[in-house]
Structures are given as structure tokens and as C-alpha cells.
Amino acid sequence: MNDTINISRLNFEKLGELYKHADNVLIENETIEDINCYWFKNKGDHSTGKLLLYLHGGCFVLGSLQSHQALVSHLSKNLMLPVLFVEYRLAPENPFPAAVIDITKVYQHLLSRYPGCDIVLMGDSAGAGLAISVLSKINEMDIHAPKYLIMLSPWIDLACTNQSLITNAAIDPILTKEQLEKFVSFYVNDKTVSAANPIETMYGPAPQLLIIVGSNEILLDDSKLICNKIAEQQTKVELNIYEGQNHVWMLEDINTEASKKALKEIQEFIAA
Template identity: 40%
Template sequence: MASEVLAELVAAMRAGGVDFSDIQKGRADLEALLAGMPADEGLAYERGELAGVPVLRINSGPSGAGAMLYLHGGAYIAGSTQGYRGLIAEIGKALGLPAVAPDYRLAPEAPFPAAVEDAVAVYQALLDEGIPASRIVIAGDSAGGGLTLATLVKLRAEGMPLPAAGFMISPWADLTCSVATMESKAAEDPSLDRAGLLGGAAAYLAGQDPAHPLASPVNADLAGLPPLLVQVGSAEILLGDSMLIAERAGHAGTHVQLEVWPDMIHVWHSFHFMLPEGRQALDAAGTFLRARLGA
């Protein structure tokens, strides 16, 4: 049974959300919303650059332990490591890894496949720093969850060493937005709607095929990928994306663990500071992923 806090969160979301009909205003409104999320002030947040991509480094795990490469959400058109730093830090702490989060290029200024290119470049830079692939986890939420899967597919295609695991929170991995839960879960989801996602997809794709396997990685060959953990709420229109990932990864012989959390909303982990299920999901992810990190 969901906590009482969840009802309060849902009511607040239904009272007003971010409108991306004006992308610049939507970006500013999202950043203002995310600014209210707490971040562990006991950690260091350092700005830098890897492979020409701006990154945020967080000492969320011991130096030399490896790295979590985190890809933030925002429908490929918004979001930043500044806004998501609190969530990134908590996931890094759960994994016991320092976090490296790129501010990958956003659409419409930099359409597909810019985000994939930036993620791959930063991953290569981590390898160049001497971090073993077996000590890296790639993780992301929402669009960043889909980007996590697309990045793994691209790394495999390029013959690069693959990370220890991939972790996806409420991933958006089908930019055609054609899964049945886009309609069947519409009344339950207080934060996303199909029309808004299609708008983000149009800006990101800039006329390219939405079914392309690096844009919609549910359409990719998922064989040979590292173990995957997918966490999604049952009250999300993106539930179907997660189910498709699990089905197609499992069919391809890839280790995949799908967790559907009853009554949970999109990226409920963000509310770990007030929502018990958010903290529980982070702890569960940490247990799964730590077990897969190589020595």
C-alpha cells in the first residue's frame, strides 16, 4: 500500500506542471521546480569537462571505486545536472560509486543522435582515465533511462568494453509512444502525457525515424548487454516501455530484472527525502548493482 505522502505529491502535481509548448520557458520552469529538491551538502559537486562535454562530478563514493555515469531526464529537450544533482548523488551513494553526469546536448539545438554521441564520448573518457569497465555502471531516468539503453547498444556495436550493469528508472525507450499504457495509465499518471512526450520526440528527432534503434532502443538487438535493472511505477504511462525492455532483453538472453512498484509515479526516487518508497527503491537498486561490480 502506498504511503500517505504519495497522495500529497500526486495532488501537488495535478495542481500544475511544466508546459513545454514554449521550450525555453519550459526549461526554466523545470529548473525552478528541481531547485526545490535537496542535495546532500556533505558532498562535493565539481564542474569540469570530459571529451568536450560539460560534466558534474560528485564524490558519492570512495575515490578509486569506479564511476556511475548518470544520464538525466527531461525528454531530451530539458533538464540539467544542476537540477538533478540531488537524485544523482543519492543513487551514487546507494551504489557506492563517485558519480559523473554529463550535460549532454539538448534538442532542438542538437537533435538525435547528439545525446548518444555525448554519452559514449564521456564513457570513453572514463575508460581513458583508467577506470575499468567492470567498475562502471551507466544509469539514467526517463529520457536518460532510454539514453542509458541506447548508449549500451552503441557501445556494444562499437566493440567497446561494456560496463558492469545498466540501471534505468522509468525509462522512455519508445519514441513512437505507441505502448498500450500510454492510454491505459493516462488517468493515473499525474506528471506525463502522450502529447507532451510526442512533442519532445519531435524536437529530438528533427524528422528522423522515431523507430531508429538508438532513438527507441526497445527496437534494438539487446543481446550481449550487461545485466540490466529497470524500476518503474505502476501509475506511469511509461510502464509499457519498461515491460518491453524486459521482454526484449530477456528474449535476447540478457540478464534483466524488472521491478514494477505498485502505485508509484514517474521517477518517484526523486522524492526519497519524503517518500519512503523512494528510499526503498534506491536501496534495492544499490543491492542489485553493487553485486555486479567487478573487483
């Protein structure tokens, strides 16, 4: 099993080589609460009173700076924001709730270090699910919540029962239901799926939410599910479904019209 996971991790890291890192964006390593993190900062950047905390995807098992640095560098450049990328602990070596604990510690550190700063919490795929789990923990702790939440192709229902897992199976070239179920088993380990499931354990209010997802995704209904759940709170929610797009397509090509449009929508969302 370990050899298979290691090969999958190496292959996943190659996503970061599919296009160039954004010009004039510096990456600085920092250890925060014993957790490896990376700052993405624009050269000559001036504080806007906002920062973005980014949680990478990879089914809770894959992903690192290498897999996501190109995408995150372009986010930092286009949004003109400092971005903190968290290399949280991965399953199966560190199953639930290790990643949630790591990210929550980093978030608490940011609150103390930058009081009054508006934090944008953002994640793709499983990282978006972790964002919901962390938000629930923040609400339980009754500490200051992020102002914005942005999700790219979110995976927030680990029970894997949504209809699009079946109806979109033939048109999703990235994921399969069987793959997701295998990764869930790595992540939950000896816990129940319900205990680790972001949508089932969601607690308290949510910030303004932007969801960006492709119509081809088997996880399409996850986006609709979290949209409806948060809309019940009468919170501002935007769900944008991109026709013909695949899971986290911006990881594969940042220069397509769909990627450029998504970047613009993110920029406009946090500027409002």
C-alpha cells in the same frame, strides 16, 4: 516555440530544489571531450573499483545539473560511488544523434582513464532511452561494455504505441501521450522516429539490468518491453514495479518509503 521551451526548462530545473542536496557530497565540474560534466564525490571517498555514469531525463529537451543535482547527490551518498553527470546536448537545438554522440565520447574517455573499472550506466526517463542507444553504439564499436545498467521509469519506445499510454492516462499526473509525441518531434527533427528509437535500434548484448518504475506511469509498458527484450538474451534482469508511484518519483521526494526502498535495491543490485 523557443520561449515555451525555455519556460519549460526553467520549470523543470526547479525539481532540483524540492529537497536538500546530500551532506558531504562534493560536486566538481569537468569538461570531457568538450562536453560539460559534473563529478559527485563523497568526502573521504575511497575507490571501490566502480563508478556510475548518470544520464538525466527530460524528454531529450529538458534537464541539467540543476534539475537533478539533489537526486544524484543522494545516489552518490547511498551507493558510496563517484557519479559522473553528463550535460549532453539537448534538442531541438541539437537533435538526434547529438546526445548519443556526446555520451559515447564521455564513456570512451572513462574507459581510457579508468581501465579495469566497473562502470554502472544509469538513466531516468529519456536518459534511460539514451542509455540503450549508447549501449548499442558501444556494441557496434566493440568496446568494453558497462557491467550494470539501471533504469528509472525508462522511456525507450519513441513510437509511443504501448497500451499503458492509454490505460494509465487517467492516473499519470506527470506525462501525457501528446506531450511525449511533441518532444519526439523535437528530438528526431528531420530523421525518422525509427532511426532514433532506442528499442528499434537496440544492438548487441546488454549488461545486468535493473528497472524501477511506478504502476501509475503511462510509460509502464516501456519497462515491460525492455525487460522482455533483454531477458531473451538470458541476461539477469530485475523489473520492480512500485504500486501507486509516479514517473521518476525520486526526483520529487527522496525521503519517502518508496524512494528509500528503491535506493536500497539499487545498492544491492550493484553489490551483487
